[in-house]
Amino acid sequence: MKIVVLDAYSIVYNDLSFDFLKDYDASIYDFTSPEEVVSRIGDAEAVFTNKCEIDKNVIDSCPNLKFVGELATGYNNIDVQYCKEKNIIVSNIPSYASNNVSEMVFAFLLDVFYNLHDYDVAIKEGEWINSKIFTFFKHTTHNLAGKTIGIIGYGDIAKAVEKKAIAFDMNVLVHRRTQDTSDKKFVSLDYLLANSDIITVHTPLNQQTAKLINEESISKMKDGVVFVNTSRGGIVDEKALYNALESGKISHACLDVLTKEPMEKDNILLKAKNITMTPHIAWAAYETRKKLIDILEENLKAYVSGKPINVVNK
Template identity: 40%
Template sequence: MNIVILDGHTLNPNDLSWEPFKTFGHVTVYDRTPTEELIERSKDAEVLLINKIKLGKAELDQLPNLKYIGLCATGTDNVDLAEAKKRNIAVTNIPAYGTPSVAQHTFALLLELTNRVGIHNKSVQELEWVRSKDFSYFKKPLVELHEKTIGLIGYGAIGKEVAKIAAAFGMNILIYSRHANSVEYGRLVDLQELFKTSDIVSIHTSLTTDTKGLVNKELLDKMKRSAFLINTSRGAIINEADLADCLNKERIAGAALDVLSVEPPLADNPMLSAKNCIITPHISWISKEARQRLIDIAYNNLKGYLNQKPINQV
């Protein structure tokens, strides 16, 4: 069996191993694959393992040997699933591998917004404390999370983990979910109430035609001026022009984003210059522990397919 990994670098920048996959056949690993080289590298593959590579009808038409696509991610929007099904190509994904890491990063972003560790560390490194007349000072107001209200959009595995951590902080929890009928922490509300009532809104839903641009001017205008917005899900769920305008007019207190609508972002992305906006480069999933889980699950998915006992098939 010919197995090709087309964009392996972000998953495994040589600190993990692809060795187990060699038990299934010949393995070729490319760190990155430019669009113009995709077909040449994939044409003899029976198995493709991909992360963000896009496989639509045009690509699948040119890959007659392909039998299996292993998505090394939870999201499936980069593969035309209908076209894959027509060709009897099995597609699997990897749910829940990054749940602890993404929930942790959500709170890393939130705590940076509320406790301003980076700004104060920079101030100390620049010797402002040495020169200070007082034993203590603050550059920006700090915010206590206890009894603040966090609103979660989405209640899958990550949303549930964030809710659990929020409960440990003593926060009130509101949840908007199109699927959940009951929740362990907090209560279910509609989007309007969530945006109007929450001190923090945190996005944990998948990107679909229904959620693209979901967070727009109408909802942002309902938020408290003191509120924060966090996104560790998919960038396109937010209308970035609307959010940038909201931040620049100081309609809300700040935002923290691990994702943008286009990645890497274009230089003119309005979020890059928006006021009171923290951005990290889509790293919430990238702890070594989460990446090892991802590779382990990808291995088991392929093993299940080859044994005619499919796992995580979409």
């Protein structure tokens, strides 16, 4: 069977590999531009993609395609409905990054609330040496304990964030797509926005969630809220976020994702104050990428055996 991997580097980096494909007719590319997708897939039966788009044009241009392996949990880069119409199986990698992403949320929050980097720099620049007392105050720090964290979405990552928040003695509010009255933590979006000290987003990007965080929803947030997004950049209206940071409505934003990636040089958030950004690495620890590859191998074996798993377009 002929297999093409369109964007391997984002998964294997320089410390992992797709060695499990050695028994297949596999072509592995580190990067693939949009213009190269069709020619590289060619007559392949299976394609693996992380961020390369598999749209109607690609599907129509590659008639031998029967299996698309998404190298992530989210699959908004694939026209799954058209794949279904063409009897193309699409499998994703579920639940592989829950620990990684939820840990990153708290790495962000601890950085915001304690700002250890500033203290480290100050010490190395001699400021503690010149302090009159043993405790050198450079800025006020704050506890996470007792703060209310509002979690938008309630998938595996969100549940992992909730578990860690409880361990930090935080109060938890959750807004999920489907109504749930089984626990008082489940609240409306408006209630969550108005009552959370911290808001963290864990939803897929789709028509319902595109620019969910916008001027209107931000206006409903508590003044001075801390905002975290480790899901998809398109969930946030970046101009509205910039304005909220400038006004102080949002006291600090932590972003691992942007609407356009890699970041464009004229992105307005480069000029924003009180923002921490990382380059879409919240999912990418070695252990997590290794787990992803292991699940991908299972997905491929299941497809070959005629019993596909983790199918998102049944």
